[in-house]
Amino acid sequence: MSVVDSTVQGRALIELDQVSRTFKVPGGTITAVDGVSLAIGAGEAICIVGESGCGKTTTGRMLAGILRPTSGRLLYEGQDVWRKKGHDLSVFRRAVQLVHQDPYASLNPTRTVFQTLSAPIFRHKQARGVRDATNRVRHLLEVVGLTPPDDFLVKYPHQLSGGQRQRVAIARALTVDPRVIVADEAVSMVDVSIRISLLNLLLGLRTEMGVSIVLITHDLAVARYFGRDGRIGVMYLGRMVELARSETLVSDPAHPYSAALIAAIPEADPRITRSKDRVELRTAEVPSLLALPPGCTFHPRCPLAEVGLCDVKIPQLLSLPDETPREVACHVAIRERQPAAELLA
Amino acid sequence: MTPILSVRDLSIDYRTRRGPVHAVRDVSFDMEKGETVAIIGESGSGKTTLAISLIRLSPRSARITKGQILFTGDSGTVDIRTLPEDELRQFRWSECAMVFQAALNSFNPVINIWEQFGDTARAHGLKDSKAVHARAEELLDLVRLDPRRVLRSYPHELSGGTKQRVLIALSLLLKPQLIILDEPTTALDILTQRSIIDLLGQLKKTLGFSMIFISHDLSIAAELADRMITMYAGTVVERASVTDLFYRPRHPYSVGLLRAVPRVSGAMGAVASIPGSPPDLIRLPPGCTYVPRCPLAIAACSDREPDLVPVDTPHHDARCIRWKVVAEQVGTAEVAVAEKIATA
Numbered sequence: 001m002s003v004v005d006s007t008v009q010g011r012a013l014i015e016l017d018q019v020s021r022t023f024k025v026p027g028g029t030i031t032a033v034d035g036v037s038l039a040i041g042a043g044e045a046i047c048i049v050g051e052s053g054c055g056k057t058t059t060g061r062m063l064a065g066i067l068r069p070t071s072g073r074l075l076y077e078g079q080d081v082w083r084k085k086g087h088d089l090s091v092f093r094r095a096v097q098l099v100h101q102d103p104y105a106s107l108n109p110t111r112t113v114f115q116t117l118s119a120p121i122f123r124h125k126q127a128r129g130v131r132d133a134t135n136r137v138r139h140l141l142e143v144v145g146l147t148p149p150d151d152f153l154v155k156y157p158h159q160l161s162g163g164q165r166q167r168v169a170i171a172r173a174l175t176v177d178p179r180v181i182v183a184d185e186a187v188s189m190v191d192v193s194i195r196i197s198l199l200n201l202l203l204g205l206r207t208e209m210g211v212s213i214v215l216i217t218h219d220l221a222v223a224r225y226f227g228r229d230g231r232i233g234v235m236y237l238g239r240m241v242e243l244a245r246s247e248t249l250v251s252d253p254a255h256p257y258s259a260a261l262i263a264a265i266p267e268a269d270p271r272i273t274r275s276k277d278r279v280e281l282r283t284a285e286v287p288s289l290l291a292l293p294p295g296c297t298f299h300p301r302c303p304l305a306e307v308g309l310c311d312v313k314i315p316q317l318l319s320l321p322d323e324t325p326r327e328v329a330c331h332v333a334i335r336e337r338q339p340a341a342e343l344l345a
Numbered sequence: 346m347t348p349i350l351s352v353r354d355l356s357i358d359y360r361t362r363r364g365p366v367h368a369v370r371d372v373s374f375d376m377e378k379g380e381t382v383a384i385i386g387e388s389g390s391g392k393t394t395l396a397i398s399l400i401r402l403s404p405r406s407a408r409i410t411k412g413q414i415l416f417t418g419d420s421g422t423v424d425i426r427t428l429p430e431d432e433l434r435q436f437r438w439s440e441c442a443m444v445f446q447a448a449l450n451s452f453n454p455v456i457n458i459w460e461q462f463g464d465t466a467r468a469h470g471l472k473d474s475k476a477v478h479a480r481a482e483e484l485l486d487l488v489r490l491d492p493r494r495v496l497r498s499y500p501h502e503l504s505g506g507t508k509q510r511v512l513i514a515l516s517l518l519l520k521p522q523l524i525i526l527d528e529p530t531t532a533l534d535i536l537t538q539r540s541i542i543d544l545l546g547q548l549k550k551t552l553g554f555s556m557i558f559i560s561h562d563l564s565i566a567a568e569l570a571d572r573m574i575t576m577y578a579g580t581v582v583e584r585a586s587v588t589d590l591f592y593r594p595r596h597p598y599s600v601g602l603l604r605a606v607p608r609v610s611g612a613m614g615a616v617a618s619i620p621g622s623p624p625d626l627i628r629l630p631p632g633c634t635y636v637p638r639c640p641l642a643i644a645a646c647s648d649r650e651p652d653l654v655p656v657d658t659p660h661h662d663a664r665c666i667r668w669k670v671v672a673e674q675v676g677t678a679e680v681a682v683a684e685k686i687a688t689a
Contacts, residue, residue: 051534161622191387192561193605197618218534225607225616250609264539266564268606269681270587273567276610284540286504 011078012039013212014063014096014180019072021058030289032058034238035072037317042179043210045203047223047246049261050235053289057184059235060216064098064182094124097173101185103165107157113141113168114153120175140171144201163194170201180212181205187222199226220265224250234258237289237297240317244326254320254328254339256304279303279344296331304332304343347417348375349523349555350399355412357391357398366626368394368407370579373653376572378522381549381556383566383587385602386576389623392559395576396525399557400437401425416440418522438469441523442516444509446531451512452500458511459496465518484514488544506537510544517552526558530565542568563606567591575599578624578634581653585661592679595656595663595671597639603682614683633665641667
């Protein structure tokens with residue numbers, strides 16, 4: 001089912017193959033991620049968007065190899081990561097790095113920037129002696145835009161702004177020369193005024209160092225900006241419902257849920273935002289993960305839902321025949337060979 | 346007409362070990378009855394300090410050093426700054442209510458929603474429990490919640506969006522004329538955020554209250570505001586109608602904020618962050634506080650802090666000696682600033 005984007009040369013660098021993940025919670029078992037496949041090429045920028053509870057963070061943690069799928073496989077360079085051992089596993093651990101949402105929580109408050117950044121360098125024996133390590137740390141600080149680096153070496157997290165802390169977190173991910181960075185809501189907690197510069201920093205790592213970046217976000221405007229040469233995947237209640245090139249997805253969404261999200265977003269332009277067409281959902285109620293509706297989980301809210309079809313059969317992520325390659329998990333859009341945005345208009 | 350709220354030269358300091366933090370400096374603005382005013386700015390711009398001081402809920406370390414907060418209700422004009430405690434309690438909720446972020450803990454976690462309504466009512470001398478119950482049901486209906494279910498629930502049983510609706514309903518309990526909302530939709534999901542924005546718009550139309558909301562999110566301001574106030578380093582740097590601020594900004598900081606927000610519809614435009622960070626509010630730079638980050642700054646900008654002066658459109662002020670240069674750059678057509686700069 002996984003289709004590597006046409007821009008990606010050759011095979012996928014990292015790939016989720018039909019992964020699912022369940023969690024035991026009071027009251028039963030929830031399926032946080034249900035049968036998601038996603039192939040990411042070297043140097044690709046991809047965004048996973050969705051609302052809270054959609055499984056985007058769980059998907060990111062499985063991609064980063066820190067959460068084992070209940071079923072399905074995580075493949076790195078074509079090999080099953082959870083069957084790797086010893087040296088192979090440590091190669092993977094270095095190759096894929098996670099940057100967390102909260103730069104206030106992810107840095108140790110008792111360590112200076114130098115200590116935070118040099119620890120993984122020493123641990124992975126990437127420097128000979130303190131002088132060599134210091135030079136590497138200086139270089140990393142320059143890469144993430146904390147200049148002059150000597151001003152930052154001896155600073156503690158509390159002496160840095162939120163944006164600066166997030167830059168340190170990114171620098172830490174870079175200490176081990178990763179090939180994939182999974183950034184979970186990495187810009188959500190920093191001020192609007194500096195978000196773009198952090199996104200540009202991540203995009204620069206991609207173009208200059210060939211790092212693949214997976215950005216997990218609830219903000220479609222951020223996803224559009226970040227993924228403008230890449231793809232956006234939209235998740236809803238644990239399933240990937242649409243996967244398309246960014247501009248296609250925001251201008252002509254194929255899944256009714258994506259269409260509803262895009263229509264709901266307020267824009268920083270009074271004329272545009274006050275005249276935007278809405279997509280009216282049948283209900284605002286989001287089903288509980290403990291009692292998911294049968295068939296398409298979006299059907300109770302979906303304006304296109306058809307009785308006897310959408311409430312019965314789980315839609316697969318299928319290609320929509322179109323000028324641009326894209327995939328959508330919607331019975332109606334696939335049958336009508338048209339994106340939801342046009343069916344709703 | 347007398348404005349419902351008139352803030353005059355308001356200054357607020359926080360006491361810290363390093364010395365006073367000048368969080369709000371000489372802030373003045375008027376708002377008409379029924380108007381919606383959005384206060385925008387980065388964190389540390391003083392917008393929240395300003396808002397909570399309007400109902401004197403500031404923490405102990407904060408001190409109003411100067412100015413007046415004149416509120417004109419049905420019973421005349423009062424200065425909130427000098428209002429005695431007992432009158433202040435009366436003023437809060439019945440004249441002016443505040444809605445905090447639902448993500449923060451605005452509820453008492455150990456009592457159910459009905460008791461939250463009951464507590465608030467009792468604190469304001471409403472003793473008729475039946476009448477309060479009827480009012481709570483009516484308000485929850487108004488914010489599109491099922492009163493029977495919600496009144497029995499405890500805060501932790503409700504979703505973020507539902508909690509925000511309850512907080513809005515609760516704020517309306519004593520029919521205030523002014524509602525202050527601090528980041529009303531931050532931390533909510535997109536579809537929930539949309540429903541809260543629509544709800545606020547409808548409530549304002551049906552009930553006719555005035556609204557001040559504080560947000561770092563310009564898009565919510567674009568949706569709801571009539572007038573805008575941009576704050577930077579504790580002071581007002583621009584005051585304008587919503588259309589003027591978005592299409593004819595005259596302060597480089599407003600321009601910077603507008604350009605910093607990527608959009609989903611229309612052209613992407615030239616999106617860019619504002620370089621640098623806000624100044625230290627203990628040791629403010631001389632002259633205009635935005636100079637270190639401003640692309641248009643000249644030597645004269647550092648001489649003295651500029652005054653808030655009227656610019657080329659009516660009821661529009663900016664604290665910038667270079668506003669004409671800003672005007673030349675952004676033009677006057679109703680095209681978003683980022684797009685204009687991109688195509689220029």
